Amino acid sequence: MNRIQPWSREEIQQRVEALGPWFHNLDLQGVRTAPEHFLGDYPAIKWGRFAHAIPQDLTGLSVLDIGCNAGFYSIEMKRRGAERVLGIDSDEEYLEQARFAADVSGARIEFRKLSVYDLGALGERFDLVLFMGVLYHLRHPLLALDLIHEHVARDLLVFQSMQRGASTVEPVLEDYEFWDEALFDRPSFPRLHFIEHRYAHDPTNWWVPNRACAEAMLRSAGFAITERAEDEVYVCRRVDAPDGAGAVYPARGREP
Numbered sequence: 673m674n675r676i677q678p679w680s681r682e683e684i685q686q687r688v689e690a691l692g693p694w695f696h697n698l699d700l701q702g703v704r705t706a707p708e709h710f711l712g713d714y715p716a717i718k719w720g721r722f723a724h725a726i727p728q729d730l731t732g733l734s735v736l737d738i739g740c741n742a743g744f745y746s747i748e749m750k751r752r753g754a755e756r757v758l759g760i761d762s763d764e765e766y767l768e769q770a771r772f773a774a775d776v777s778g779a780r781i782e783f784r785k786l787s788v789y790d791l792g793a794l795g796e797r798f799d800l801v802l803f804m805g806v807l808y809h810l811r812h813p814l815l816a817l818d819l820i821h822e823h824v825a826r827d828l829l830v831f832q833s834m835q836r837g838a839s840t841v842e843p844v845l846e847d848y849e850f851w852d853e854a855l856f857d858r859p860s861f862p863r864l865h866f867i868e869h870r871y872a873h874d875p876t877n878w879w880v881p882n883r884a885c886a887e888a889m890l891r892s893a894g895f896a897i898t899e900r901a902e903d904e905v906y907v908c909r910r911v912d913a914p915d916g917a918g919a920v921y922p923a924r925g926r927e928p
């Protein structure tokens with residue numbers, strides 16, 4: 673529920689401090705939430721590089737922002753006229769930031785504590801799903817993409833992942849010979865790097881794909897890439913998942 677009375681600058685400043693630290697550097701009526709962000713004015717800088725690839729007018733459409741953090745993208749989607757925006761995150765502290773930021777921005781957005789693994793609980797599909805900056809934080813990244821496909825994506829998916837390794841992408845063949853071991857040494861072959869401990873001092877960074885792998889995982893989960901809108905950002909359309917994909921194992925050992 674948004675506040676009726678406008679927030680004063682002093683109130684905003686106090687709340688921003690109380691709710692910190694922030695990952696999103698938002699501009700809340702002139703108050704910056706993370707002015708010292710190690711990536712600069714983030715995510716505004718990134719958004720500026722791919723905003724053109726998302727429909728300018730989202731009137732009448734529904735949006736799900738998975739891993740919404742402090743709500744930067746949720747608020748931008750609402751600014752583009754989305755009818756309904758739901759932001760979910762597994763971290764209640766980020767959700768508190770998001771609720772406050774939306775309130776100050778006058779944006780009617782629902783924020784809910786929910787893990788990407790529990791998407792099935794929503795029982796709802798969305799015209800546009802944002803899945804940005806979350807994949808590499810997951811221990812089960814392909815499962816998350818499968819669940820998005822199976823439960824919430826209706827049409828468009830905007831996906832972003834940190835990528836490391838080669839940015840060259842070789843064509844993927846239908847099959848490879850058992851004796852062809854050289855392909856595993858080729859930097860342009862899809863690779864998902866496992867981080868046992870930490871990367872960038874963050875113990876929640878588990879798997880970092882190279883570009884070929886990020887693209888292959890999307891296709892494998894049933895998302896056709898329509899545009900690489902920025903180095904790490906893809907706009908995709910939901911299509912039928914290839915044979916063998918899907919979040920749920922078929923019941924094995926049962927009579928047909």
Ligand SMILES: C[S@@+](CC[C@H](N)C(=O)[O-])C[C@H]1O[C@@H](n2cnc3c(N)ncnc32)[C@H](O)[C@@H]1O
Nearest residue numbers: 715739740741761762763787788804805806809
């Ligand atoms: C790097 S931030 C990305 C935030 C935002 N989507 C963006 O692109 O700027 C990762 C976010 O994913 C959230 N997250 C991590 N694991 C999650 C999970 N299993 N389900 C939902 N959100 C998750 C974190 O709490 C954090 O807010």
